[in-house]
Amino acid sequence: MSAVTFDEVTKAFGxxxxxxxxxxxxxxxxxxVLLGPSGCGKSTxxxxxxxxxxxxxxxxxxxxxxxxxxxxxxxxxxxVFQSYALYPHMTVRKNIESPLVANKRTRLAPxxxxxxxxxxxxxxxxxxxxxxxPGELSGGQxxxxxxxxxxxxxxQVFLMDEPLSNLDAKLRTQTRLExxxxxxxxxxxxxxxTHDQVEAMTMADRIAIISDGRVQQVGRPQEVYDxxxxxxxxxxxxxxxxxTISGTLTTGxxxxxxxxxxxxxxxxxxxxxxxxxxxxAAVRPEHMAVATTDGAGLSGTVENxxxxxxxxxxxxxxxxxxxxxxxxxxxxxPAIHDRVALTVDPDRAHLFDAATTRRLDDSxxxxxxxxx
Amino acid sequence: xxTTLGGAPDRAPKRTSQxxxxxxxxxxxxxxxxxxxxxxxxxxLYLLVDMSLHRENRFGIGDPPYVGPSQIxxxxxxxxxxxxxxxxxxxxxxxxxxxxxxGVLLAVAANRRLRxxxxxxxxxxxxxxxxxxxxxxxxxTLVNPEVGYFKDVSWLSLDNPDWALFSVSLSSVWxxxxxxxxxxxxxxxxxxAEMEEASALDGYGPLRxxxxxxxxxxxxxxxxxxxxxxxxxxxxxxxxxxxxxGGPGTATETLLYKIADPQGIRxxxxxxxxxxxxxxxxxxxxxxxYGLLSKRVHYGD
Numbered sequence: 177m178s179a180v181t182f183d184e185v186t187k188a189f190g191x192x193x194x195x196x197x198x199x200x201x202x203x204x205x206x207x208x209v210l211l212g213p214s215g216c217g218k219s220t221x222x223x224x225x226x227x228x229x230x231x232x233x234x235x236x237x238x239x240x241x242x243x244x245x246x247x248x249x250x251x252x253x254x255x256v257f258q259s260y261a262l263y264p265h266m267t268v269r270k271n272i273e274s275p276l277v278a279n280k281r282t283r284l285a286p287x288x289x290x291x292x293x294x295x296x297x298x299x300x301x302x303x304x305x306x307x308x309x310p311g312e313l314s315g316g317q318x319x320x321x322x323x324x325x326x327x328x329x330x331x332q333v334f335l336m337d338e339p340l341s342n343l344d345a346k347l348r349t350q351t352r353l354e355x356x357x358x359x360x361x362x363x364x365x366x367x368x369x370t371h372d373q374v375e376a377m378t379m380a381d382r383i384a385i386i387s388d389g390r391v392q393q394v395g396r397p398q399e400v401y402d403x404x405x406x407x408x409x410x411x412x413x414x415x416x417x418x419x420t421i422s423g424t425l426t427t428g429x430x431x432x433x434x435x436x437x438x439x440x441x442x443x444x445x446x447x448x449x450x451x452x453x454x455x456x457a458a459v460r461p462e463h464m465a466v467a468t469t470d471g472a473g474l475s476g477t478v479e480n481x482x483x484x485x486x487x488x489x490x491x492x493x494x495x496x497x498x499x500x501x502x503x504x505x506x507x508x509x510p511a512i513h514d515r516v517a518l519t520v521d522p523d524r525a526h527l528f529d530a531a532t533t534r535r536l537d538d539s540x541x542x543x544x545x546x547x548x
Numbered sequence: 549x550x551t552t553l554g555g556a557p558d559r560a561p562k563r564t565s566q567x568x569x570x571x572x573x574x575x576x577x578x579x580x581x582x583x584x585x586x587x588x589x590x591x592x593l594y595l596l597v598d599m600s601l602h603r604e605n606r607f608g609i610g611d612p613p614y615v616g617p618s619q620i621x622x623x624x625x626x627x628x629x630x631x632x633x634x635x636x637x638x639x640x641x642x643x644x645x646x647x648x649x650x651g652v653l654l655a656v657a658a659n660r661r662l663r664x665x666x667x668x669x670x671x672x673x674x675x676x677x678x679x680x681x682x683x684x685x686x687x688x689t690l691v692n693p694e695v696g697y698f699k700d701v702s703w704l705s706l707d708n709p710d711w712a713l714f715s716v717s718l719s720s721v722w723x724x725x726x727x728x729x730x731x732x733x734x735x736x737x738x739x740x741a742e743m744e745e746a747s748a749l750d751g752y753g754p755l756r757x758x759x760x761x762x763x764x765x766x767x768x769x770x771x772x773x774x775x776x777x778x779x780x781x782x783x784x785x786x787x788x789x790x791x792x793x794g795g796p797g798t799a800t801e802t803l804l805y806k807i808a809d810p811q812g813i814r815x816x817x818x819x820x821x822x823x824x825x826x827x828x829x830x831x832x833x834x835x836x837x838y839g840l841l842s843k844r845v846h847y848g849d
Contacts (some may be wrong), residue, residue, distance in 0.1 A: 228748070265764040280752035
């Protein structure tokens, strides 16, 4: 077990900077998910930990050791690839055993090897398939072989690069659980790369959200959901994504409001920003509602209502954008093309500086759920 | 064995006619390939067998008399055929392993991301675009007994009966190198990058990685090349004619050279019988290669 520390690490491929000045501390034993859209640099960051990419500048350490110049095989890490990268000509047994025999210097005694392979196979339920080749296994089984090959060497850090993306939806849900279970059981540091926020939210101890080669926010899943640090995180986390609308901060008779082209809404005070500050307000669909009284909220036209069984999503065209409000089972359903006014829960509107896209601090969400 | 349902009798004839039509269509699609095979393979093979069963008429008048399989047996057990067989076998032994090893070494060396590596890849594969005649002429300028660069190197000498065959075979190795290089390089490039990375993380050093991972993964290409190179070796003719004319003496007369018989000293019946021998030999070698090697070849998922 070991911590992994990025200290102002930069990775450039020629002119292109994939990871820029990244500082991130993965705590010993935690399940850290690097989350971001494709091409954001998350995989490059992971590959630097593995030693498959060289660090251009900065310092990368595993445990107390700076590993910038240490070759992959001496880093004591194991990696699960998106394609699993199993050796097609070897049996499951040989594949799992591979990290234990590859290096002559560190090769274990046959008995111990046998025992470890058996243990790994047992944990992942592979004992019946030991003499098959990867070509004869299903996608889920191959994925387990890849995991077994990773755990058999008892590394300090596990690295996983989108390991679930080749599985079908049902198997993915199941494997998610098993990975969390595996992490609890082993207690080893996991660094897991994905673009799927559901994977991140359900498995991570902490999430690092990455965009354009930079860490946008690091925090527990609930934290990044409740209190996004900037507009990117606000829009990236959550499904359907947050509604955003730009406007100006003013102080009216009823306290602070955001004045927009299509109406205004109140927000809880708390931002130190002066009146007239251009802001972008972001509101989750569940914190918007259809107004029951006239004259309040943002006016728009209903475009569609999506039925999901346990809830409905109301899609309304407001100005030049479509906003989504989540309707509970009790709420009335407006008809399509109706004009509606959408209200915003003042305590749950997030305000971001329009220029920097950073959170205007101590703004709206001093909500109870966040005060833990 | 038919189950009759209501209305089935009406349908049955339709089904039959459809079957016939599909069958005819199938033959129609086969026809072009079949025509080519019959015209250029089966008919010549028939002629070959026919020729080896008849003796050439001395003055070319009248039908050649039937002599039966005895002509084949006499030819295939004669010293002339045995010598050709030995030389062809040696030619194979000289060219196939050396060609494979050199090709793999070059391909491994050229399979990396370096600036300008394409230039080298083009140079290494250029012999594919070279004709046997050109390759032989170039080789001849190198080993020419009077003015060649290597005229004093005994094991390259075309005049030395002990080394002439080896020397000629080297020109074949060089000629075939381009093909081997291209195919091995393609096979190497088909190995997924993640496989290389996984092996690096597992801790394989370069040599063990090569033997444990790379060779099994490119084994289908290697088997293919082994077969092709053997066939090339058994079919080598032009380089022998251009470089040595089968000499010194008969030291570089391979089986095919004896069959082609540029001096015209053997009868048609003898040459036809030798051809049959070569045909069987090629078939046996190819079958043996598939049988022995295919167990060790991995063909992916």
